[in-house]
Amino acid sequence: MTVVAVVGAQWGDEGKSKIVEHLAAEAALVAQYAGGYNPGQSLMADAERLVFHVLPAGALKMGRTCLLAQGMALDPRLLLEELASLEAHGALKGELKVDQRAQVVLPHHIEIDRLRDEAEGASGAPRRGVGPAYSDAVARRGVRVGDLLDPSYMLQQVKASLEANRVVLLGLGAEVPEVEPIVDALASCGEKLRHRIVDGGRLIMDLARDERRVVIEGALGSMVDLHHGYYPFVVSASTVAGGACTGTGIPPKAIDKVIGVAKAYVTRSGSGPLPSELTGELAKRLQDVGGELSPVTARPRRCGMFDVPVLRYAARVNGFDSVALTKLDVLTGIDEIPICVGYELDGNVRDEPPFEGSSRMQPLTEMVKGWDEPLGDCREYDELPENARKYIEMIESTSGVAIDLISVGPDRSQTIVRRSPI
Template identity: 40%
Template sequence: MAANVVIGAQWGDEGKGKVVDLYTEFADVVVRFQGGNNAGHTLVVERDGEVQKTVLHLIPSGILHGSKTCVIGQGVVLDPEVLLQEIDALRERGFLERDEQLLISEDASVIMPYHRLLDILREKAKGDDKIGTTGRGIGPCYEDKVGRRSVFVRDLLDEERLRAKLEANLAEKNVLLEWHGEDALEVDALVESMLNYGRRIEPFVGDANRFVYDQVSRGRNVLFEGAQGTLLDIGLGTYPFVTSSHTTSGGVCVGAGIAPSQIDGVTGITKAYCTRVGAGPFPTELDDEIGQHLRDTGNEYGSTTGRPRRCGWIDAAALRYAARVNGFTGLAVTKLDVLSGIDTVKICVGYTDPDGNEYDEPPMDPQVLETLVPVYEEVAGWSEDISGVRVRDELPHEAKHFLSRLQTILEVPITLVSVGPKRAETIVVQNIYR
C-alpha cells in the first residue's frame, strides 16, 4: 500500500503522534491535512542514549525522521507564530536541518490575531453553554475560509494583496471586537507583523497539492496524518461539540488534494479505553477511582492545553460508527498498558434509551446521546506489566482476549498495539506498508 491514512477513532488524543512516528520509518512523505494548533501530538523517542519528549501542534509527527518530507496541506489552518516556534525548537534540537524536510501549502489559511481574540471572547460570552474550545482561533479561521475571507499563506508573501484583504477583514472584525469591549486592531501593524512571518516561512512554501499528488502517483509511500478524532468531525461528529474541520478519512481528499481512489488504506487509532476533552456527552465516562486511575496512569492531560481529560471505558459502539464512516482497513490500539492492574475491564457494545430502545451505534445528536445508558460486556483484567512485550502472543491471556473481542466486535483487524509511550514499546502485528 502506497497511500495510508491515520485517523483518530474517538474524541481525539488517541496517540496518533506515536503511531505516525512509527509508520514514518516506512513512509517517504508525511502529510497533515486538516486542523490547526489545537492538536497536540506527543512523541517520546530515545536519542543519543536519552529519552526525549517532543510535542508538535502543526508540523507532522514524521519530522523526527530527517530523510522524510513533511507536508502541511491546504486543509490546515496555520498560525505562523506557533509554526515558527516549532521550527525554531526543532532546529535547536537538530531535527530540522534542511528546508526541504518541510513543505507548507501556499493555499493554507492563516490564523490571524483577530481569530484568536474572537474565539476566546465568544467562548467566554457563552458562559455555562461553552463547548470547550482551545481558544486558538481555529473555528473563526475556518469561518472566514467558508465565508471567502481567508488570508492564505501566499498572501503573506505579497504586501499589496495582504493589505487589501486585511483592510476588508478588519472593517468587520473591529466592529465585533469593539462590541465585545476590546480595542480595534490597527491595519499597518498587523500587515507588518504578518509580512515578517511571511519572510521567515517563505523557504518552506510551495504547491503542496501538486507535490502530494505527484508522490502518490509515483507509488511512493505517503502517510496522511489526521488531527483530533472521528467524533469531533464538523459534519459527522457530536455537533456542536466538535472541531471545525473534517477529521475523518474523507477530509484527506479536500485537505491534501488527492482523489479517493488514491487512498490505499485507513488505520483507525483508539486507546484501550476512552477519553474526551471539553464539554459534550460521554456515555462511558467514569467519575470514580477507575477513571482517576486511567487519568493518572495514562497521563491524561492535554498536550496543547494541559487540561485533565475525562476518562471512561472503551466504547466499541462508537468505534463501530468510526469504522463505518472512515472505512478502516486496520486498527491500532494504544495505551493497552494503562489497563494493567484493573480486575475487570468493560467494553461498551451498545446503548439503551429510557424507553428501552437499543442502539448499536451512537446517535450524533448530543441531546439524545446524553440520555443513553451504555451496555457493557465484561472481560477479565490482568495485573502484569506488559511494557516489555513485543509480540502479541506473549501478552497475558486476558489482554489477548480483550484485543480479540475488540477485533471481533468491530470486524477490523488489529495491526498495532502500543504498550507504553516510547517508540520501542510497541507490538507491530502487521506493517501497513508491506
Template identity: 40%
Template sequence: MPNVVVIGAQWGDEGKGKVVDLYAGEAEAVVRFQGGNNAGHTLVVEGEKIILHLIPSGILHPDTVCCIGNGVVVDPQVLLQEIDGLRAKGRWPGDDALVVSGAAHVILPCHRELDKAREGRAGRAQIGTTGRGIGPCYEDKASRKGVRVADLLEPEALLPKLEALLDERNALLRHLGAPPFDPRAVWEELCAAGERIRPFVGDVTGRLHRWTREGRKVLLEGAQGTLLDIDHGTYPFVTSSNTTAGAACTGTGLPPRDLHAAVGITKAYVTRVGAGPFPTELHDAMGDRLRERGGEFGSTTGRPRRCGWLDLVALRSACRMNGLTGLAVTKLDVLEGIDPIRVCTAYRLDGERVDHVPARAEDLERCEPVYEELAGWTEPLAGARSPEDLPANARAFLDHVAEATGCPVVLASVGPGREQTVEFANPFTLCD
C-alpha cells in the same frame, strides 16, 4: 506502494503522534490535511518528550518529507516556534524536509481573540474550544474572506485584504468587549513571518500526485478524532473541520482512488477534553486511576481529560465512516491490574436498546451504556514487542475489539516509547 491515512477514531488524544511517528519510518512523506495547532502530538524519542502542534510527526525522521496541506489552518508564529524549537533540540533535519501549501489558510490575531471572547461570553454553554482561533479562521475561509499562506508572500496585495477582513472582525470584537486590531500592525507582523516562511511554501498537491505516480509511500495524518468531525461528530461539541478519512482528499487534493488504507487510532479506553456527551465517562476512583496512569492531561491546553471505559458503539461507527482497514490500540498498558475490564457494547435510550450513536448530542447525553465484562491481566506489558509476548487476556481483549468492530487490530502500544509497540500487521505491506 500505498498511501495510508491515519485517523483518530475517538474524541482525539488517541496517540496519533506516536503511531504516525512509527509509520513515518517507512513513509517517504507525511502530510497533515486538516485542523490546526489545536491538536497536540506528544512523542517520546530516546527518552526525550517532544510536542508538535502543526508540523507532522514525521519531521523526526531525517529522510522523510513533511507537508502541511491546504486543509490545515496555519498560525505562522506557532509554525516558526516549532521550527525554532526543533532546531534548538538538534532535531531539525533541514529546510527541504518541510513543505507548506500556499493554499492553507492563516490564523490571524483577531481569530484567536474572537475565539476567547466568544467562549468567555458563553459562560456555562462553552463548548471547550482551545482558544487558538481555529473556528474563526475556518469561518473566514468559508465566507471567502480568509488570508492564505501564499498571501503572506505578496505584501502589497495583503494589506487591502486585511483591511477588509478586519473592518468586519473589529466590529464583532468591539461588540464582544474585546480590543480591535490595527490592520497595519497585523500586516507588519504577517509580512515578517511570511519572509521566514517563504522557503517552505510550495505545491503540496502537485508533489503528492507525483509521488503517487512514482509509487512512493505517503502517510496522511489527521488531527483530533472522528467523534469531533464537524458533520459526523457530537455536534455542536465538535471541532471546525472534517476529521474523517474523506478530508484527506479535500485537504490535500488527492483523489479518493489514491487512498489505499486507513488506520484508526483508539485508546484501550476513552478520553474526552471539554464539554459534550460521553456515555461511558467515569466519575469515580476508576476514572481517576485511568487519568493518572494514562497521563491524561492535554498536550495543547494541559486540561485534565475526562476518562471512561471503551465505547465499542462509537468505535464501530468510526470504523464505518472512515472505511478503516486496521485499528491501532494505544495505552493498552494502562489497563494492567484492572479486573474486570468493562467495554460498552450498546446504549439504552429511554428504556430501549440502541446500537448506534444518536445524531443529537442531547439524545447521546441521555444514553446509558450497556457493558460487557472482560477478564483483566496483571502481567506488565512494557517489555512486549511481539503478539506472543502479550498475556492471553490482553490478546483476548484485542480480539474482542476486532470482532466487535469488524476491523482487525494492526498495532498495540504498550508504553510511550517508540519501541514499546506490538505490531500485528503493517498497513503499507498489506496493500502492496
C-alpha cells in the same frame, strides 16, 4: 501501498503520532490535513521538555519531510517561533513544507477566541483562532499562506476580514486593529516561509506516481468532525478520512489504505458527550496510569470504558482497513474491565451513536477479565496474556474491525505488528 491515511477513531489523543512514526519509517512524506492548533505535542530535546502546537515536531526530529496541507489553518508567527525553537535545540532534522492554500490565522481571530473563552468560562484547552479563521475561509474573505507573498492582495483580504469581524470584536469589548501593521507582519512571515511554500497536492501525487510512501495524518478524532461528530461539540474542520482528500488536494482513489487509531479506553478533553464515561476510582486510575492530562491546561482528561459503537461508527464513516489499538498496557492490573457494547435510548438498543438524545443514552456494558502481567516487553501477539488477547478479540468481534497494530508502551519499539496494515 503508497498513500496511507491515519485517522483518529475517537475524540482525539488516541496516540496517532506514534502510529504515524511506525508507518513512516520508510515514508518520503508525512502530511497533516486538518486543524492547525493542537493541544500540545511534547518532545524532549537537550534534556528539556518542549511543547509544540503547530509543528509535527516528533516527525521533524526524526528527519522526516513534513507537509502542513491545505486543509489546515495556521498562525505563521507561531509556526516560525516553533521552527526556531526546534532548530535552537538541534532537533530540526527534517524538512517542513507548507501548502500555499492553507488558511492563515490572523491576530484578531486569536483575540476573538480568547475573549470568547473568557466570556464563556471555557475549561478546555484555549482556542487559538482556528475557528474564526475557518469562518472567514467559508465566507471567502480568508488569507491563505500563498497570499503572504502578495501584500497588495493580502491587504484587501485582511480589510474584508476586519470589517466583517468588527461587530464581533466590539461586542466582545476589543478594539479593531489597524490593517497595515497586520499586513506588514504577515508579509515578513511570508518571506521567511517562502522557500517552504508548495503546492501540497502536487507534491503528494508526484511522490505517489514514483511509488514512494506518503503517510497522511488527521487531526483530533472522528467524533469531533464538523459533520460526523456530536454536533455542536465539534471542531471547524473535517477530521475523517474524506477530509484527507479535500485537506490535501488529492483524489479519493489516491488513498490506498485507511488506518484508524483507537485507545484501549476512551478519553475526551473539555465538554461534550462521552457516552461511556467513567467516574470514581477506575476513572482516576486511567487518568493517573495513562498520564491523561492536557499538556496545555494540566487538567485531567475525562476517561471512559472502550466504546464499541463509536469504533463501529468511525469504521463506517472512514472505511477503516484496519485499526491500531494504543495504550493497552494502561489496563494492566484491573481485575475486570468494562466495555460499552451498545446504548439504550428511550427503551431502544442502539449499536452506533444516535443523532439525537445523547444526554439520555445509557451505555450497555459487558465485563472482561483483566490481567496482571506487564505488557511492555511483548513484541508478538502470542506473548500477550490470554485475557489481553481476549479483550482485543472481543473488540474485534463486536465492532467488525480488524486490529492489526497494538501499542503496549510509549516507545516506538513497544508495538506489536499482528498483521502488516500496509
